[in-house]
Amino acid sequence: MDQFSYRDGQLFAEQVAVADIARDFGTPAYVYSRAAFENHYRAYDEALAGRPHLVCYAVKANSNLAVLNVLARLGAGFDIVSVGELERVLRAGGDPSRIVFSGVGKQPHEMRRALEVGVRCFNVESDAELDRLNAVAGDLGVKAPVSLRVNPDVDAGTHPYISTGLKENKFGIDITDAPRVYARAAAMPHLDVQGVDCHIGSQLTTVEPFLDALDRVLALVDALAEDGITIRHLDMGGGLGVTYDQEQPPSPGDYIRAMLGRIGDRELELVLEPGRSIAANAGIMLTRVEFLKCTEHRNFAIIDGAMNDMIRPALYSAWQAIIPVQPRTDVAEQSWDLVGPVCETGDFLGKDRRLALAPGDLLAVRSAGAYGFVMSSNYNSRNRPPELMVDGDRVYVVRERETLEDQLRHEHCLPDE
Ligand code: LLP
DSSP: OOSEEEETTEEEETTEEHHHHHHHHOSSEEEEEHHHHHHHHHHHHHHTTTSOEEEEEEGGGOOOHHHHHHHHHTTOEEEESSHHHHHHHHHTTOOGGGEEEOOSOOOHHHHHHHHHHTOSEEEEOSHHHHHHHHHHHHHHTOOEEEEEEEEOOOOOOSOGGGBOOSTTSSSSEETTTHHHHHHHHHHOTTEEEEEEEOOOBSSBOSSHHHHHHHHHHHHHHHHHHHTTOOOOEEEOOOOBOOOSSSOOOOOHHHHHHHHHHHHTTOOOEEEEOOOHHHHGGGEEEEEEEEEEEEOSSOEEEEESOOTTTOOHHHHHOOOOOEEESSOOSSSOOEEEEEEOSSSSTTOEEEEEEEEOOOTTOEEEESSOSSSSGGGOOOGGGOOOOOEEEEETTEEEEEEOOOOHHHHHTTOOOOOOO
């Protein structure tokens, strides 16, 4: 069930009127629903019930401590890509033995910390990274659990910037070269080969690319078994898309059932790394109309939210629904470009949107829970917005609105002569 819906002519987040949130906490602001995060996570966990599995929420999608904590309480695992994400998960009460560590450029200090706390597995992406991990584990006198991230060369059919499973992408080890790299890894004294990993891209709206990748990875697993290398878990990454507009991605259940069908009776634990499909539709970004400016060519609604708060439209030409918090019928609908105060032509959150607007109106940018706040910046010296989490009829500040002091804290002038 959608936790952001209209009741009595106004938008609610769970049991709270969104207009009340704007009154109490100001705009722009991110608003999350605890129940939505929980429901989206459970859809994965329940579809995998009765089978060895680990659902590792991709922290990069939304790394707020409260979000991580809500998921940790459900027993979630986590997919991290930096020591910063690792420390967040630990602070949020996440279990280190349920963490997988992804990313192409892990530093020795990051590997060391991850080994010290005992992460579940390192998803290794190159020969050079294997050497580094073997050395770091050797220094600590431990064996590092390893999966190789293979690049299966399938076209995910998504935006080129978020497509990762093609030969020309920087990610993973070419699947045709993988047997050689597995043999090297298996011979290294401080590595323990456990699994195979792949992630082909994000916002995929059909299962076919996942199944193509899976078939290739399963062929590799079978070939490795013949070479005496036993793979115990299969990590199929994240990537399941969400509905931003008219997309109809498979549900987590359908996607998982399709994959389990191909895995058959192989004794493999299935690991997944969903980010967007858990977080995106668990959040909105609230913004207020400042001015209406109609020119001969276009109608601009100048809003208080901008590309620094939510960069997806500017960066990927992403389309996100923008809806009124209190729909009005006293003015006519028109086509509006929703633009922010940042000094860039690319500073828009939506274009050509049919809306009935007046200055002061509140708008909600939907599907803002993933890759929203985490990609925000202080561009134009704007304070980043607060993050709020609704739980039933209560609203919690889970990150305060930044102040100018926060922004300036780390800057210094040169000394006087
Ligand atoms: N695992 C790995 C190794 C990844 O690289 C990613 C996302 C995920 C899991 C989670 O994928 P998801 O389930 O969220 O699709 N900023 C972009 C998305 C970048 C995704 C990067 N990798 C956007 O706003 O669309």
